[in-house]
Amino acid sequence: MTPTEDRDQHPLLEVAGLHKAFPMRGHRFGGGPGAGAAVRAVDGVDFHIRRSETLGLVGESGSGKSTTGRLVLRLIEPDRGSVRFDGRDVMALDPSTELRTLRRDMQIVFQDPYSSLDPLAPIASVVGEPFEVHGGSSRRERDERVAALLEQVGLGATHLYRYPAEFSGGQRQRIAIARALALNPKLIVCDEPVSALDMSTQAQVINLLRDLQEEHGLAYLLIAHDLAVVRHASHRIAVMYLGRIVEVGDAEALYREPKHPYTEALLSAVPVPDPRVQRTRKRIVLRGDIPSPADPPSGCRFHSRCPYAMEICKEVDPEPFPFAGGWAACHLHSHGPKLAGAGVAGLPVGATTGRTPDARDRIAVDR
């Protein structure tokens, strides 16, 4: 086997057993509830991303998806776990030298293009900064390269000496993408790249990301709460709940036939932009809020809101159940109805044995 083949067989990014807890400050005057406790923001996360692949990471606020993105880049240090990128152990790298070099290959685009660009710097230096940081080049050289980048993201070179404030939200996000592209990265973490944009501009940026992927063979970790956007832009999708991934699968399959009740509920909560479909589809309205990540429920973390919860779900943390193209961490696959990798969608609410008495209260099918 040649080294190139070997490289291609390994995923570009491999994340295993990632953990990060943030201490809670508790009450301002010391003591009080929560003092000394920790929010387990990311609590045992595993996934991989192949070259030229987009992995969508979805979940509600507090699920730990943004923290995961930052841990992968070591923008924050994980408590535990391993991150392998392009064959190298990211955690073992020396931060001031090796990690710096590695960051040419891993970039990030943030949600808010209003706060992620320096308002006092012209576009040439905003986008050209990576060249200065990672090996200098003359100003003319820099400007030429920046102009080429701007061209790629659909902005003219005439914008070189304008300031961020002169651009619309969509244009600023293009500028942020151009900056991320500057050093020819292999992976870009996109943290809610379109959620601050208007409807008509969202589509422009989503298509741009796809074009750049085809052109440069980029991989993306696409973090977003908008499930329609994620489905549209991802090859595979990972669903997070309270610091854990609960299901991973191919994008189409996951949407067509969710294998975890949380995935099903999350998908059914997204209103479909078609009134006739929306009126007749099966709807699951989850009762209650997402529990605090400082004190996640016992057993399966989703059991307190799950319409199919069984006795075992309260006590035992489910292992991932593998199926073609992914896995789901849910007892329904090995206990009760023993779905064994089939979708949960066909499951009637009463189907689960020993379900909690109030389970019916938590489900509302249709209107």
Place this chain on the structure above:
Amino acid sequence: MEAILEVSGLTVDAVDRRGGRQALVEDVGFSLARGETLGLVGESGSGKSVTSLAIMRLLARSLRIRAGSVLLGGQDLVTASDRNMEAVRGEEIAMIFQEPMTSLNPAFTVGNQISEAVLAHRDVPRAEARQRAVEMLDMVGVPHARERVRDYPHVFSGGMRQRVVIAMALACDPQVLIADEPTTAVDVTIQAQILELLRQLQAELGMAILFVTHDLGVVADICDRVCALYAGQVVEQAGVDEFFDRPRHPYSDGLLRATPQSTGSADRLHIIPGTVPTPDALPAGCRFHPRCEHAVDRCAEDAPALEPTAAGGLARCLREQELHLGARA
């Protein structure tokens, strides 16, 4: 159906310090019947929030209503005195916002704030207003309402706060509720709860809802009719099925096609090129023409009027008759 709220010819100007005026919203009109939900749809800068704030007469000082009328139960809110408006707000028309904390005072318990809303309009004993607060919290699905009236806003989650705000808005049983992006700041599972709740409350109380949103999924979910705004003007009005099946304005059509569908295919998304023009740089002719794939020469010259469509709606497009939009599978 008899209209409860009738907005016509509403024009709102931004006034600068030297007295210069620029229209943010121009000649906007629609009506709202009892028990009906009208979606006011548009991107930022379309004028949807300015329109709803103008109806409530809650515009910032730099914004003025230049023309038009807002008829609510025979009274024109545009010409009503400030004092009259205070009586109308909360009693006959109420509003909820994207961020519930903008309507809640962190220093008072939620029970206090809801009963305050009742006492402002009703001559009832404090205990009765208090009782009403408990009833309302219970009605909007806040668990253990009797105890929770004593809680302060900060101890509630985002979704629960939005429920509290809805309870406060509906405490005096208004005929019209204006909901300005009430689910934009919450997660989808909470959004589903809030939409379900509004639907339920509407069935029980019969109020009309003006639902301001940019999310076409939400429109499909909760609205009976749609009024689409672009650059300060109404570009289309239609029943919700009609709007989604066969939009009559290229902007509506473009938005529908630019929206990724969680059930749809993974093809490239349709793109509306360019961005929404700012009020100081409106194009001549049709305001949408520079971004319109169907534009012809006359679109750059003649400003189209809002004309009735064959389906009983309204559209502002010179080519409405000849275009056949909405060829969605």
